[in-house]
Amino acid sequence: MTARQNNPRRFYLNGIDWIVQGMQYNCQAAPGGNYQFLIISHLAGTPGPGRLRGCLHKLQEMFPLLSGKLRRNWFNLAPYWQAPFKAVPEDILTVVQLNEPDPEQACHQHLTGFLNTPFKDDMPKLAAMLLILPDGSSRLALNFDHCLFDAAGGEQLITVLNDLWNGAEPDASGFMAAEGPWLNEWRHQFVCGRTVNRALLAVRRQGPPSVLSSKPGGSNRYVLIQLDEAGFAALMKRADSEAGPMMLTPYLVTTIQEALHRIFSRRGDPNSICVCPMTVSLRQGRRDELFFNRWSLMPMYSSSVSSHEERLKQQVGLFYAYMKTKLPYSLTKACLLCRPLPLPLIAGFSQKPVTSGTAAIALLSQMEFDSVSMFGEEIKALYHVPRIPPSPGLGIFMNRRGSKLNITLSWTDGIIDDDELEILTAAIS
């Protein structure tokens, strides 16, 4: 019997959700915002704020778990998200009319502030900000709590919100995760744990990874790099000729790692080891995958002594080996074993072998929200801005939208300087 059949307001967390809760704990322990992310849309016009507010109210009524709380079942120790019987809609939309002489810079400042604004305990884990520019265009940013959403889930929610705007009445029950507390397959979970342990030992054998900073954290900053059709085609061509066809992901990882090695070399660490946990989506394409985290990690590592060709070969080989041993899947299963652990302990664990390292990399190659318009306005750009936890403190998020690529660099203030940012952006763009 599933959890929903037992109690329709109780949503058990999977293993990755519990690791995310650990990252959230780490973020809360440091200055700045929580573990959250923005999806920002540049719109050709401005959707009516009143109507948008109404849709956000409806959304909160549809999904009371937006106003839920983290709980633990003290009988089986499984953590779950407790949704209230009925949500009282809150005003989660902030509307700002910009009249500054440089509206783009003002937008960036507002959005950076929004990224670093934590969710209050008694407020829904979703917030929106509409920035209206003097020329009539707008920026709409939705702020998602990572404890409830992953990047693709966030886009799925935008689809629902857009449907509400267009007058549809989506059935909320179809979007709810139906998993139970996973109190079975113990042996399988331990076998998966062994696979993960072997992979982590292989990473550890490379030596201690170089880290960008041991500072406790602070506000996140971000910069967006947009590759247009021609830029993306040129990147694909380079990836095809150097790493092989269909090997864009390992190619991008290699490019980022090489930039990181250059940064470490500049800092006087010539034999650096870069460990970059890379997220991969484990979505099955089901409708009920709107909430919670359905991704996993691969710890991609490289050494500064390798040549470009060797490093490319190594990353392609690693990618293949991790997929062959089903490491991403095994990690999700093995993490289920961690759920009885208290949060401070899991917070320490989530900082160590996988998520700690040099930088986090994520690539969303399939858009969940692929419409060309949102709330009746043409979409000029749509991209993600993750808030990176104190460790590793630097993240690179890429989302492919049609034949264009958006790359967002997000980092904890002070982790890299302007010259190092230039090295990273030049390498990627």
Place this chain on the structure above:
Amino acid sequence: MSKTAEIQAFLNKEVAMILRLKESEVNENASLDDLGINSMAFVELLIAIENKFGVQLIQAGITKADLSSLKTFALRIEQEL
């Protein structure tokens, strides 16, 4: 059924499974890129090929031309067997 046709039928089935499509929805004449295969899906396909035919293609020098359709890919796999 020729070996190429057998491999192509296998590829069609695997691509459909990876992309969560019906087999009839897979366009055999489209390139893998046009079918919507990304790096992760491609590696999943290579692993399925290795498990089925015992041939590892990841470092075998596959070219873009080999992936221009499921048929050309099937021919390339047959060469490696």
